[in-house]
Each structure stands twice: as structure tokens, then as C-alpha cells.
Amino acid sequence: MAIRAGIVGGTGYTGVELLRLLAAHPGVDLAVITSRGKAGVAVSEVFPNLRGHVDQPFVEPDEAGLGECDVVFFATPNGTAMEMAPALLEQGVRVIDLGADFRIRDLELWSRWYGMTHHCPAVAAEAVYGLPERHREAIRAARLVANPGCYPTAVQLGLIPLLEAGLVDTRHVVADAKSGASGAGRQPRQHTLLCEAGENFHAYGAGGHRHLPEIRQGLEEAAGGEVGLVFVPHLLPMIRGIHATLYAPLRDPAVDLQAVFETRYADEPFVDVLPPGSHPETRSVRGSNMVRIAVHRPEDSDMALVLAVEDNLVKGAAGQAVQNMNLMFARPETEGLLAPAVLP
Numbered sequence: 001m002a003i004r005a006g007i008v009g010g011t012g013y014t015g016v017e018l019l020r021l022l023a024a025h026p027g028v029d030l031a032v033i034t035s036r037g038k039a040g041v042a043v044s045e046v047f048p049n050l051r052g053h054v055d056q057p058f059v060e061p062d063e064a065g066l067g068e069c070d071v072v073f074f075a076t077p078n079g080t081a082m083e084m085a086p087a088l089l090e091q092g093v094r095v096i097d098l099g100a101d102f103r104i105r106d107l108e109l110w111s112r113w114y115g116m117t118h119h120c121p122a123v124a125a126e127a128v129y130g131l132p133e134r135h136r137e138a139i140r141a142a143r144l145v146a147n148p149g150c151y152p153t154a155v156q157l158g159l160i161p162l163l164e165a166g167l168v169d170t171r172h173v174v175a176d177a178k179s180g181a182s183g184a185g186r187q188p189r190q191h192t193l194l195c196e197a198g199e200n201f202h203a204y205g206a207g208g209h210r211h212l213p214e215i216r217q218g219l220e221e222a223a224g225g226e227v228g229l230v231f232v233p234h235l236l237p238m239i240r241g242i243h244a245t246l247y248a249p250l251r252d253p254a255v256d257l258q259a260v261f262e263t264r265y266a267d268e269p270f271v272d273v274l275p276p277g278s279h280p281e282t283r284s285v286r287g288s289n290m291v292r293i294a295v296h297r298p299e300d301s302d303m304a305l306v307l308a309v310e311d312n313l314v315k316g317a318a319g320q321a322v323q324n325m326n327l328m329f330a331r332p333e334t335e336g337l338l339a340p341a342v343l344p
């Protein structure tokens with residue numbers, strides 16, 4: 001039987017990416033797609049790429065029959081899922097939140113970074129962090145999955161092989177990451193206008209970004225202890241893609257880094273460890289659920305240097321959410337996610 005899926009926030013960038021992936025998924029029936037602003041309008045009228053694939057209308061989130069779904073994805077701003085998820089869970093609906101409401105276990109820390117009081121702490125306590133490469137078995141059984149953020153996915157996948165194996169001096173880890181402008185969402189904002197973001201490049205959040213506690217939580221779990229992390233995001237003048245350059249001081253510079261990464265990810269369908277000396281490009285993953293990783297030990301340095309690329313809207317959001325849904329509903333993990341990247 002097909003999985004009846006609902007999407008809250010179908011008019012945003014992660015929402016339309018979910019629609020693109022789920023419309024082509026053989027095991028999914030797109031039952032409910034919500035928008036407050038476009039209720040009654042056909043999805044394909046708003047998104048012409050979906051004409052002939054998703055022609056049904058958007059509906060209001062409150063009259064949406066979301067309770068009739070098997071799974072509901074929240075592709076909404078932070079703070080929305082925590083309002084609506086408890087009632088859905090009570091009705092037996094499984095929930096995948098693409099936002100950050102359930103990602104951080106320490107809710108005081110969450111409140112400090114997100115500027116809100118958590119609406120449902122008891123529900124938050126049962127959420128499973130949806131990074132399959134770390135929590136596959138727990139995701140299969142989860143009622144509520146906290147889909148990781150876009151930067152946290154790339155940074156964690158780039159560093160966990162080193163941290164799990166205890167190879168790094170964890171006091172001084174640096175994540176220098178760059179994102180395309182779709183990472184900021186579809187709401188118009190001055191800094192993502194073409195004339196502001198085009199022909200321009202800058203860091204932001206250098207003094208502290210809300211992904212810092214999320215990344216640190218995942219890295220500390222992998223390392224089994226504290227990790228001193230500096231994380232600096234940058235806005236790239238392109239639409240999709242994240243490139244993370246990760247610096248980790250090695251305890252033993254003689255370790256075979258290539259073998260460590262190849263062994264750790266040998267069975268991972270969506271992590272590609274590139275041959276030695278490679279420099280992954282964001283366009284090699286554009287539109288695909290793959291993360292590509294290269295590991296270097298630069299000349300005369302005791303650092304491991306990891307380069308990781310992903311599509312922020314796919315493995316960084318909607319693709320990972322579909323991967324999690326596949327696990328939760330005992331479907332093949334890669335179902336609907338194997339299309340190669342779009343190039344050029």
C-alpha cells in the first residue's frame with residue numbers, strides 16, 4: 001500500500017523539493033499539500049515543473065486532513081512543527097520535521113538559539129535525529145524524526161569518521177562552510193536579492209550561528225566527549241549547494257585517512273568517498289541526495305582536511321527527509337533518491 005504523505009509548507013524551497021522527489025517516488029501518494037497563501041490554487045500553477053505530476057490544489061493547514069496521513073513532513077519555519085506535531089502523533093501520524101524544533105536535546109540551549117520557548121518538551125524528548133549514517137536503526141522505529149539542518153549534515157558527515165575513531169585533537173576543530181542562497185528559503189529578503197548576493201561573497205554568523213549547537217551535539221556524540229568547534233558559514237553567489245572545508249588536527253599524522261573514510265562509508269548509499277587528491281564540486285551533487293567527500297593531509301601539516309559537498313535542498317533537507325521516510329516505512333532506503341546530479 002502506498003504511504004499517504006502530507007506536506008505542511010508546500011510553497012517553500014524545501015517543500016517544492018519534497019514534491020519533486022515524492023511525485024516520482026513509487027511508494028507514495030501525495031495526499032495533502034498545504035499553503036496558507038495559495039490554498040485553492042493548483043500546485044502546478046505555482047510550480048510549473050510539477051505540471052502533469054502534481055496538479056491537485058494546495059489546502060489550508062488547519063483543514064487539511066493531515067490526521068488521515070501516514071506521515072506528515074513539516075517544511076515550515078522553525079516553531080511551526082512543535083505547535084502541530086503533538087496532535088498528529090496522537091492520531092498515529094508519523095512526523096518528519098525539516099525545521100529545527102526537535103533537533104537539539106537540551107531545550108534550554110534550543111531556546112537560547114531559537115528565541116522561543118519549546119511548546120512540547122515531552123514530545124521533543126522522543127524525537128530521533130534523522131542522520132541515517134549515525135541513527136539508522138532508531139529512525140526505523142521513530143514516530144518523530146528531526147531532520148538535520150543543511151550545514152550540520154555536511155559538517156557531521158565530513159567529520160564523524162575521524163571522531164568516531166578517536167583520531168582527532170577535539171579541542172580545535174574548524175568548519176568553514178559555504179551555502180547557496182536557496183538555504184535562506186523562499187521568503188524575500190534583501191541579502192538574497194540577485195543584486196545583493198550576485199557577484200558577492202561574505203561570511204555571516206561568525207560570532208555564532210544557530211547550527212553551531214546542533215553540529216556540536218552530533219560531533220560530541222560521535223567523539224564521546226567535548227568538541228571545541230569553530231563554525232563559520234558563508235553565502236555563495238549561487239542557488240544550490242554547500243561546500244564544507246573542515247580542519248581537524250590529527251593525534252597521529254601517520255594514519256591512513258583515505259582508508260578510514262572508505263571503511264566508514266563502505267555501505268552508505270549516499271556518501272561517496274572520492275579518490276585521493278580529489279576536490280569535490282557542488283555541481284557534482286546538484287539535485288541529488290549524495291554527499292561527496294575528499295580527505296587530504298596537506299603537505300607539512302598535522303591536519304586532516306576534509307572537503308564535503310551536498311545539495312542543501314536534497315541531502316541537506318528534502319532528500320534526507322525522504323531517506324528517513326523510507327527507513328520509517330520499511331521501504332528500500334534509496335527508493336526515489338537515485339537520480340544522478342544535474343550538470344551543468
Ligand SMILES: NC(=O)C1=CN([C@@H]2O[C@H](COP(=O)(O)OP(=O)(O)OC[C@H]3O[C@@H](n4cnc5c(N)ncnc54)[C@H](OP(=O)(O)O)[C@@H]3O)[C@@H](O)[C@H]2O)C=CC1
Pocket residue numbers: 008009010011012013014015034035036037038061074075076077078080098099100148149150182183184185186187312313316317
Ligand atoms: N532551504 C534550505 O536549504 C533548508 C531549510 N531547512 C529548514 O526547512 C524549513 C523550511 O525551509 P524553506 O523551505 O527554505 O522555507 P521557505 O520560507 O521557503 O518556506 C516555508 C513554507 O512554510 C509555510 N509556512 C510558513 N509559516 C507557516 C505556518 N505558521 N504554518 C504553516 N505553514 C507555514 C509557507 O507557506 P505559506 O505561507 O503559503 O503557508 C512556505 O511554504 C525551515 O525550518 C528551514 O530552516 C532545512 C534544511 C535546508
Ligand SMILES: CC(=O)N[C@@H](CCC(=O)OP(=O)(O)O)C(=O)O
Pocket residue numbers: 078098099100148149150151179180181182183184185211233235
Ligand atoms: C544560506 C542560508 O541562509 N542558510 C540558512 C540555513 C538554513 C537551514 O537549513 O537552517 P535550519 O533548518 O536550521 O533553520 C542560514 O544560515 O540561516
